[in-house]
Amino acid sequence: MRRGLIPGSTGAVHPLRRYGDxxxxxxxxxxxxxxxxxxxxxxxxxxxxxxxxxxxxxxxxQIGVPLRVFVYDCPDDEDRRHRxxxxxxxxxxxxGVTVRGPEGCLSLPGLEAPTPRADxxxxxxxxxxxxxxxxxxxGYFARCLQHEYDxxxxxxxxxxxxxxxxxxxxxxxRKL
Numbered sequence: 001m002r003r004g005l006i007p008g009s010t011g012a013v014h015p016l017r018r019y020g021d022x023x024x025x026x027x028x029x030x031x032x033x034x035x036x037x038x039x040x041x042x043x044x045x046x047x048x049x050x051x052x053x054x055x056x057x058x059x060x061x062q063i064g065v066p067l068r069v070f071v072y073d074c075p076d077d078e079d080r081r082h083r084x085x086x087x088x089x090x091x092x093x094x095x096g097v098t099v100r101g102p103e104g105c106l107s108l109p110g111l112e113a114p115t116p117r118a119d120x121x122x123x124x125x126x127x128x129x130x131x132x133x134x135x136x137x138x139g140y141f142a143r144c145l146q147h148e149y150d151x152x153x154x155x156x157x158x159x160x161x162x163x164x165x166x167x168x169x170x171x172x173x174r175k176l
Contacts, residue, residue: 006051008073011044013052014063019108019156019173023061027154028068031087031126035067039128043085046071055106057144059151062107068125070148077139086133089125091149093136094118101143103157108176113169115157121145 006013017023031039042065050058056074060067073083096119103115121142123135137145147157158169 006048008051009044009047011041011046011048014045014049016049016053016106016109017062017064018176019105019158021064021107023064023066024107024151024156025154026061026066028059028061028066028152031067031069036128036130039069039087042067042069043071043128046085047073050106053106057148058106059148061151061154068152070152072141072144072148074137074141074144076137076141082135082137082141084133084135085127086123086125086135087127087130089123089149089152091121091146092124093120093122094146095120095122096138096142099139099143101140103143103147105147105157107156108158108169108173111169111172111176113157113161113165115143115160117143117146117160121149123149 046058049063057072059070068088071085075081098116099119100114100116102112104112120138123145125133127133
């Protein structure tokens with residue numbers, strides 16, 4: 001893979017793992033001190049892959065790396081962009097009403113379903129150097145943070161669906 005071909009990143013584009021791949025259904029392992037030297041390249045690869053797929057967030061497991069890392073470049077409901085990464089994230093707060101809104105996933109291309117999410121989310125974790133970071137989002141950005149955090153827990157948005165929505169989405173996913 002050649003690096004630096006995607007505007008906004010110096011990373012390489014990786015193939016995306018698709019729904020059903022075991023890495024998407026397994027909780028990621030925490031980033032340890034031994035993993036730190038490879039983190040900058042991983043984060044750049046995540047950005048490059050996310051931008052190439054026209055996404056707003058991407059978790060390491062989606063490129064087959066079972067570590068607790070995700071990146072985002074996502075607007076909120078007021079169209080302000082939020083760009084960053086979180087290493088070893090913890091979901092520390094969900095607030096506000098639960099909103100059922102359209103949600104898709106790069107690992108389930110072309111599919112979307114109304115998925116319940118809290119309107120406010122707070123994620124705490126680390127940056128590349130291990131310094132603490134705290135990211136708070138509302139609306140669409142909160143949805144993005146919860147979605148990427150779910151990936152690191154071994155969940156895909158389909159796991160949050162019930163009834164006909166779940167049945168319809170899983171049926172369409174099998175056809176992929």
